[in-house]
Amino acid sequence: MSERPDENLIKAYLEGDTEALAILVDRHRRGVYGYIVNMVGHGADADDIFQSVWIKAIRNLERYQHSNFGGWLTRIARNAVLDQARRRKPDASLDAEFADGRTMGDALASAQADPQQEVSALELGVRIREAVASLGVEQREVFILRTQQKLAFKEIAIMQGVSINTALARMQYALAHLRPLLAQDYEQLGHSS
């Protein structure tokens, strides 16, 4: 059976079908939460932001006129991440510090260094996570939005308020930073075979 499109579920929810919303939340919960955690780390902040994203989305569903609900949610999540940081520090940007003095970059690094996750992760995966965490905030965000959220560069550019060429340049930078990890991996594969 084919999956009900997001737009169909939104319409049903607006007509009072709360079950339709449950399906919608279930479908996008991981994506939204993944973006938030990758930006601010695990913990109460991520949970608060996740909740506020959905409440804001629900309140604005009637005005939703996009074709990519996941992208629309990610944009709300991005604003929520920035709002959260601004509440901590009024002049905050993506490099803003959270309550414990960590920046989003630090949070990302620690989130990815979660011991439980590392145990099950492949070695290359761990190195990639660390490499992503060491990227500048803009480059890291482009990499996350492109790989994890599967957003198009056009959408990423709009979200970041930059030209598509800038978004592409940030991705090029991130890839240039990560490609040596693959080279090492190829080398190891070459030695082992």
Place this chain on the structure above:
Amino acid sequence: MSERKEQDWVLLRESGELDETAQLSDALARDEALADYALDVRRLEALGREALSVDGPSDDLVASVLREAASEVDLKPLPMSRVFVKVLAYAATLMLALGLWQFHDQQQQATRVGEMQAILSLGAMDDDTTDHVASEDGDDLQALAHMLLEMEGLAYEEEAQADYDISEEEITQPVSLRPRATQDHNTLAFHARKYG
């Protein structure tokens, strides 16, 4: 095409924003470094997706979102546009129902008038027909009576039908075929005037 431009094209192809052009295919075929770059992009995007994936939010957190959402639906008033559309729909339904009722009523009236006219038209038949009609049943006696009245010049014109309010009673009891009030009902008096 510059190397940087070619790499951008590879990225846009991977994101689904650019169909593979002949120009890009040629570049990938002749430039080994670009072909390696394209392979690495694909691999890094896949590895990154896996490496950055996190467990979803807890079920409790999702449940609290859904609870909030349910209360939003309960409390949220309908926007004006939807209220207007609903009112319009109700009004249209009501108008349609009234229209159908009126149409049905008119149809019934038309049927009654048709029946009445059919009865009256019997009065216009010739003698042969009258004989036949008169022998049919009691109702046809009314037609015969009408003809007799007509022979005496007492039958009212067909146009006079419009002066009557047609009722169910008149249709089922067509004895109401009577001359106009202005005419003299007394046949003897009439004969007296005519021949006297």
